[in-house]
Amino acid sequence: MNKQRPFGQEPVSLATVAAQAGVSVATVSRIVNGETRRASAETVERVQKLVAALGYRPNRVGRTLRRRESCIVAMLSPNLDNPAMAAIAASVEAALRSAGYVMILCDTHDRADLQDEYLHVMRSQVVQGYIVVNPVRSEALSASIARGDPIVFVGRRNPDGGGAFVGIDNRRAGADAADHLWAREIRDLAVIHPTQGSSATRDRVHGFITRLRELGLSDGEVRQAEAPGLSHLEVGYAAAQRLVDGHPWPQGLFCPSDLMAYGAYRLAFETGVRIPEDCRIVGVDDNKLNAWIAPWLTSVHIPYTDFGTEVVDQLQALWDGEQPSEQLLPHKLIVR
Amino acid sequence: MNKQRPFGQEPVSLATVAAQAGVSVATVSRIVNGETRRASAETVERVQKLVAALGYRPNRVGRTLRRRESCIVAMLSPNLDNPAMAAIAASVEAALRSAGYVMILCDTHDRADLQDEYLHVMRSQVVQGYIVVNPVRSEALSASIARGDPIVFVGRRNPDGGGAFVGIDNRRAGADAADHLWAREIRDLAVIHPTQGSSATRDRVHGFITRLRELGLSDGEVRQAEAPGLSHLEVGYAAAQRLVDGHPWPQGLFCPSDLMAYGAYRLAFETGVRIPEDCRIVGVDDNKLNAWIAPWLTSVHIPYTDFGTEVVDQLQALWDGEQPSEQLLPHKLIVR
DNA sequence: CGGACTTTGGCAAACGTTTGCCTAAACTGT
DNA sequence: ACAGTTTAGGCAAACGTTTGCCAAAGTCCG
Structure with a gap:
């Protein structure tokens, strides 16, 4: 509250809250994560007030490092300029958001090398899952599958066969x-x-x-x-x-x-x-x-606007350890 | 719940490489980052070989936490379904990639509350910069500006005035x-x-x-x-x-x-x-x-395909500490 | 031979979280 | 009163990097 940096206030971390509340970071962490039974009612309230007052928000990088899971999902798509791909991206983005995730969007231009590059980068980014629209066969993709990474294929099936799929007949x-x-x-x-x-x-x-x-x-x-x-x-x-x-x-x-x-x-x-x-x-x-x-x-x-929820459902199934499955959505010929 | 990794190879970290090379993680880190003058030629070669053999890639989360900078840029856009927005997204994505960054894409639906929510999440994600297409006035946006975060506005200017801008006249x-x-x-x-x-x-x-x-x-x-x-x-x-x-x-x-x-x-x-x-x-x-x-x-x-490079140029200028500027791109009436 | 400097590399402290384990103190039941 | 259990919370070790600092050993120069 009192001390201000010349440019911008210092980021408020668990340590900041803990110091002001006179408790340890562990306690604050637990309270922030809803584990209220590990602290007295007064402590909980004091900390929660402080969290609100300071506008504390958990640093997702620290959390990701520790928990080894992020709330980021990578979506690889060829050619975002294609209206159909844009529709899928929009739908998936919305579904991910309501599930509490954010989307890194990667345009592979239908190129295997770019797809590989992005798969590597995303892995090192510790993303939680992959959505690959119209995949092409590539080394890193096979490796990712073999590793058991959670991948949902959209539109086109896994070129190596198998895997979760959302599309039409x-x-x-x-x-x-x-x-x-x-x-x-x-x-x-x-x-x-x-x-x-x-x-x-x-x-x-x-x-x-x-x-x-x-x-x-x-x-x-x-x-x-x-x-x-x-x-x-x-x-x-x-x-x-x-x-x-x-x-x-x-x-x-x-x-x-x-x-x-x-x-x-x-x-x-x-x-x-x-x-x-x-x-x-x-x-x-x-x-x-x-x-x-x-x-x-x-x-x-093609019900692209429904793809998002289906894709996220599939992802969550994979996270729950279920076997990958195929989801064919209904299409309908439209005459004007 | 059960993250099954039947045959998942363990992720290879600096420690893995260091152990196999018989050096400390510090040395490996330095070599990986190209600081080759801090190790003997043989060590450098041995480590580099091992890095290649094990397929080591720096964990970007660890790096972000330590360096306090990520290679992620957040792009907030209303309505991805709009072809113009999709064109901008595609262009920005490509430009970011060539500059070594990846893009988190957030659809704000032109809503101030969603824009705020996303700005908060992105901040806790330690993104390196923000690209806000057609911004709306919102609390977190003003706060972000006040904090001096690197933001480039696209299409529509900062509702509070000021800031870097890419668009047309x-x-x-x-x-x-x-x-x-x-x-x-x-x-x-x-x-x-x-x-x-x-x-x-x-x-x-x-x-x-x-x-x-x-x-x-x-x-x-x-x-x-x-x-x-x-x-x-x-x-x-x-x-x-x-x-x-x-x-x-x-x-x-x-x-x-x-x-x-x-x-x-x-x-x-x-x-x-x-x-x-x-x-x-x-x-x-x-x-x-x-x-x-x-x-x-x-x-x-409107030269949306050129927006990407302009936006990234502006971002880099901001990172270099330059004053935000406005970039008006040439438009041209097309008759068919 | 002794100081000065360079080379090579390790140690350890961060960054922000989470969480297993520990410890007091405060209860509970007998 | 005493053993046992619960409550409240701290300690410290991770997660994977980076980097300031230190230390041996070697090299140079007078």
Whole structure:
């Protein structure tokens, strides 16, 4: 209260409170942690008053060092700029906060080396758990799994197999897209995808094609095109270009992500093809903005806003020593 | 409860390396930190080999406790779901990483109480600096400033004034929008905005109106409408509704954010008003998706991708004891 | 040979917590 | 009164680093 440093007041630690209260740091620590039965009622009250008056807050670094557990969770995500990833990050952040944790956010840019680097740094930071969105196979990831670190995979499964998972049934999502177009009597169908797609992307495409085969379309009748690249926007544009190069636009087009759908849309717009009149596009993600500026897009809604609580539930299960499990959330095709 | 580590290798600490190398932890610490002149060449080599072999990495918690500095920076942002905020987060994350820092991301939902809560937690986490995007006035923020904590404000200035700032010249952005519409011979103009807008929003609107007045439009000739709410999408929709309630659509509409422009667009779409033929809309932010799915929108581009490096530069200046300064980045109106 | 200085490295004290163990004193029951 | 138990709280050892200080031993120079 009395002594002030020239710049900013000195941080108040257990020792500060203890000195002012005339007790030992141990006693203050215990009281702060709610172990009130180890001190007399007066002591407890005196200390609590002092804690409030001085604005004491436990230093989390000291606590982490001693307890060997922090309240930090690391979230590794490729490409934060992707609206779907941002939605996941927002949802996870909120869920972690209500569970009393904070989130370190790491953008891996889908690169194994960055993922490794971040995994190492996070380990040395003594984080309590890991959330890996769309993981890529990497050394440190395997090591972390082998070590038994609490990891929840999101969107894409552990490339080595196993582990806790939160996501959707991607095959069914693709199949639902096929059903939708089929029910609209559309038979001239196509699908585009990235050259080196993730397992999630591949599953969606696979589900789409498989379902169409079940419905009676023969193998060659579903046109496919792919394009290399990282950005789904550009992949969508380029793949659509290849698709319609020398051919007419299909009547129905499945894109395994909304971003790819936007890419295809741009090409259509530039070449005077009307969407959805000339070609119905179905995407996946159901970006929030679709309702506002892309009503032409039918999309498979993924409940990203619910991912956070699911992920945190899984993490807590892992902390409780339970076996990792998979959680598939319901998706739903949205027509506007 | 039971932290099972069946085959978990014990974490390797300085003590581990020291024991194996037959030296003291002090020596290992010094070598790890590059102070090679305090040990003989053989010792240095032996220790370095061992460090590599054991995969030793300094525990950052211990280091933080001792050095009283961490390599963690806290970023407080309202509403991560907003594409502009996500863009800033991505950019800052990348810049921090190249500077050797990691980012704790906190979503304040534009609420003072959450901002305070997070500021407290981050302080007890011994973060090295704070990046506050679109701050709101709050007690802990004022206290933090008063204490001299390194804080960089982004987008919106410190509500108490002062402090380091990275952003754009919002008035000029609004004026540029006015100039653009004026040059297209559009005189029937309107602007919409949130009821309790931030200083940034207000500045943009103010710049727009002021410029029009300079150009010769009298005060009452620029129609205005506002709507309450948090989500700019919905604010845009509702405000546009009020604007055209009983009136024709204006020929030109300025929206202080792209999201509001999307809201207005939806209303136009629903009511059969053609954009941009019937009404030209100018937004601010230049969301990346505009080029793909909203080519009808003219928008003032804000170089969010450059914000990261600027923010980190400012932070480092603060760490070096320099006075906080303001950094205005160039914006540019983009017509498609 | 003796002082001065350099090299090499260890000791131990922090940083802020938590917690097992100890010790008095104050009770309790007989 | 006495043994046994509870109560109230302190001591000190961790957790993993960093770093000021000290000490041997070696080197240099006169």
